[in-house]
Amino acid sequence: MAAPVTVYGPVISPAVARVAACLLEKDVPFQIEPVDMSKGKHKSPSFLKLQPFGQVPAFKDHLTTVFESRAICRYICDQYADRGNQALFGKKEDGAVGRAAIEQWIESEGQSFNPPSLAIIFQLAFAPMMGRTTDLAVVGQNEAKLAKVLDVYDQRLGESQYFAGDDFSLADLVHLPNADFLVNRTNKAGLITERKNLARWWDDVSARPAWKKVTEMQSAPRPS
């Protein structure tokens, strides 16, 4: 029996949720190892061995330790290729071309969608939790940047069921955590819900059982 798969970090963190969603889509059992960031545990020597930048998530299985949520997701898809969702990182018969179609939208998420959406989420959802004031100027600047990206997304999702084509893939999955925060935990839901094709896509992907399970985990009382 293989050693358990462990994800380090709180599931409320979008990057940790990204990994949890992937494991659930791939039907890979895992455990969450909490990291008490309010006590600075993410900067402890033992955690820095897992993630030298002192950030969450980190990931460990029987073979190796991985960090950076998108690298973890790709590794999960290849290591556990025979489990769960078989199209998540491209179908075998679609080869390098099929995988590249998914990769370009994973990159868009990391380069263009994540920075402004995370900035907004930090200001509107996390800063108040941390007793810090929201910087509305930062929210405004990032909303303008994000709107341009979402216009491109809305066009794409008018041409294609999912980002990379006809099947739900990692390209969609990587967007889930920040999109969910925007829609459900800020007053900026309209960015997504008021764009017709993007709203259609959001209703579809957010109803997936794996994503629903992640949001349940995010709402569960945290261990003290």
Next chain:
Amino acid sequence: MSTNVARVLVCLEEVGAEYEVVNIDFQAKEHKSAEHLARNPFGQIPAFQDGDVVLFESRAISKYIIRKYKSAGEAADLLREGDLREAAMVDVWTEVEAHQYNPALSPVVYECLIYPAMRGVPTNQKVVDESLEKLRKVLDVYEARLSKHTYLAGDSVSFADLNHFPFTFYFMATPHASLFDSYPHVKAWWERLVARPSMKKLGATMAAAAAGIKQA
């Protein structure tokens, strides 16, 4: 030359592919033309075409190129896809370049080189100072890593290392290049990289392009 275009060209050079570079005229707003938007819906460069395959995002393009030419036998396995653990390490340090290294280093390149040369905008020293502070912390991690391994993902070069070339090349043309002197293993790694034929060739093109911009 655009750093992200250079990212792709390094990989093409490393795998020994034949390729053609087609200029996109930003002054004439060609990047917003319907023709270019069909290749890159964000109106950015690079875009890439190989027969029927059309791609955007430099890292996605680069991986496609490496995978396509890997089977030709001459390319070193820059993605290490024969070994799950090694492939994960390549991916980790590729993500680190994208999310840790580049966000700390590129503002220095933009403020010291690109904005003054291309927009006549003076350097914002506050941005530079904050970025250098972030970069020092990132380089602390790199120094520890490169003290144990010759390259980021192990003992031979990989896609993870190649990704660092374009922005670091330009960083070395800023007044802050000497920062790397405080990180001897990082500096040695950089010097190994730029000795590679692919980077010597592209470095010459990038330096010429930069000189051209300064004179414009």
